[in-house]
Amino acid sequence: xxxxxxxxxxxxxxxxxxxxxxxxxxxxxxxxxxxxxxxxxxxxxxxxxxxxxxxxxxxxxxxxxxxxxxxxxxxxxxxxxxxxxxxxxxxxxxxxxxxxxxxxxxxxxxxxxxxxxxxxxxxxx
Numbered sequence: 395x396x397x398x399x400x401x402x403x404x405x406x407x408x409x410x411x412x413x414x415x416x417x418x419x420x421x422x423x424x425x426x427x428x429x430x431x432x433x434x435x436x437x438x439x440x441x442x443x444x445x446x447x448x449x450x451x452x453x454x455x456x457x458x459x460x461x462x463x464x465x466x467x468x469x470x471x472x473x474x475x476x477x478x479x480x481x482x483x484x485x486x487x488x489x490x491x492x493x494x495x496x497x498x499x500x501x502x503x504x505x506x507x508x509x510x511x512x513x514x515x516x517x518x519x
Contacts, residue, residue, distance in 0.1 A: 411497070412497050412500045412501065413493070413496040413497060413500050415500075416477060416504070419473065420477040420478070423471075423474040423477070426467075426470045427467070427470055427471055427474055430463075430467045430470070433463070434467075437451050437454065440454075461518050461519060464518055465514055465515050465519075468510075468511075468514040468518070469510070469514060472507055472510040472511065472514065473503075473507045476503055476507055476510075477503055480499050480500075480503050484496070484499070
């Protein structure tokens with residue numbers, strides 16, 4: 395039996411909707427938060443071992459690269475929290491489960507996360 399439905403094999407013409415991108419990024423941000431918790435616990439353990447350990451931990455935190463990592467962790471945490479609030483609002487029927495509302499709330503989510511990322515960057519540096 396020959397199938398007559400169209401087949402699109404050009405991947406450059408396919409685009410995910412904004413709501414799907416927001417959902418996938420929410421899951422990725424959860425994984426990043428889980429992995430970065432180990433780094434923060436290591437740093438906490440180092441700082442609590444002795445006064446010398448505290449000085450080493452402070453020296454690590456003063457590096458530009460680690461400040462960039464902390465900024466990334468804060469931005470990821472903000473995205474995950476705001477996206478989680480969005481999902482809870484949709485589950486509790488505070489937001490309609492329509493495509494239009496989902497797209498608009500995803501745009502608001504990206505805007506709020508961008509603003510919080512800028513604010514956290516100012517606070518870290």
